[in-house]
Amino acid sequence: MKVANPYSRRDFVALSIAGPLIGWMPWFRPKEIAVGGMRFRIVRNRRSTRRYVLLHGDEEAARQLLMSHMESQRGTAYLIENTTREVEINGGKLDPSRMFSRAGAEASLRTLNPGWNDGQVTAALDVLDSQREKLLDALFPPDRGLLIALDSSAGAASVTDAAAIGDQRSLPQPDNPQAFYWCTDPADYQALAASPYNTVLAQHVRARDDGSLGRRAAARDIRYLHIEARPGDAAAQRDMLAWAEAHLP
Ligand SMILES: [Zn+2]
Numbered sequence: 001m002k003v004a005n006p007y008s009r010r011d012f013v014a015l016s017i018a019g020p021l022i023g024w025m026p027w028f029r030p031k032e033i034a035v036g037g038m039r040f041r042i043v044r045n046r047r048s049t050r051r052y053v054l055l056h057g058d059e060e061a062a063r064q065l066l067m068s069h070m071e072s073q074r075g076t077a078y079l080i081e082n083t084t085r086e087v088e089i090n091g092g093k094l095d096p097s098r099m100f101s102r103a104g105a106e107a108s109l110r111t112l113n114p115g116w117n118d119g120q121v122t123a124a125l126d127v128l129d130s131q132r133e134k135l136l137d138a139l140f141p142p143d144r145g146l147l148i149a150l151d152s153s154a155g156a157a158s159v160t161d162a163a164a165i166g167d168q169r170s171l172p173q174p175d176n177p178q179a180f181y182w183c184t185d186p187a188d189y190q191a192l193a194a195s196p197y198n199t200v201l202a203q204h205v206r207a208r209d210d211g212s213l214g215r216r217a218a219a220r221d222i223r224y225l226h227i228e229a230r231p232g233d234a235a236a237q238r239d240m241l242a243w244a245e246a247h248l249p
Pocket of ligand 1: 056
């Protein structure tokens with residue numbers, strides 16, 4: 001008696017010839033990307049050069065905003081899969097928003113793992129060095145597309161600090177320094193500077209490399225927009241995201 005096989009021979013033929021076409025078939029694309037022990041969930045909505053990223057797992061409001069945004073907005077979003085600000089690497093901790101250069105990652109590892117010796121730091125840095133480009137290839141958009149990062153780190157950033165190391169600033173809300181756009185492209189800055197929100201252009205950053213994604217994007221001439229909101233102010237972050245989507249190509 002013949003045993004029922006869920007895959008017919010025709011399916012196997014179809015799969016084997018599909019190999020070169022996998023890039024065209026969304027249902028065959030990976031659902032996540034891993035770097036060291038950290039994983040990013042990939043959420044896609046049709047073809048677009050827009051990219052989105054959430055780096056801090058404890059920013060639940062930003063995660064919800066990005067997930068609902070992707071229901072209507074074309075593009076690809078990368079959302080870190082954990083619930084804490086730091087991620088684990090080689091049994092230690094790392095701030096994922098500092099992992100985009102070796103120097104930035106080293107500073108983060110030494111701060112967060114005071115008991116580590118030089119060998120442990122070097123081993124973790126080597127893991128990051130070997131996998132960083134794979135992640136950047138995924139995050140950085142092709143064809144002058146825009147990468148948007150959502151962030152709301154308590155006390156971590158202010159527009160005053162950002163402006164001090166950037167090229168240009170527009171400060172329509174000086175009393176609200178924890179909410180701002182931070183962008184790398186002069187044309188994007190021109191558009192965003194007409195918004196009701198604080199905006200910094202950081203095309204040439206005058207400060208030590210801190211390992212941030214924005215710094216890496218600026219160095220490679222990638223259009224990058226960081227949307228920083230006060231922790232818990234989901235409404236402001238949603239409004240800033242909507243304004244940017246409506247006014248940036
Ligand atoms: Zn954050």
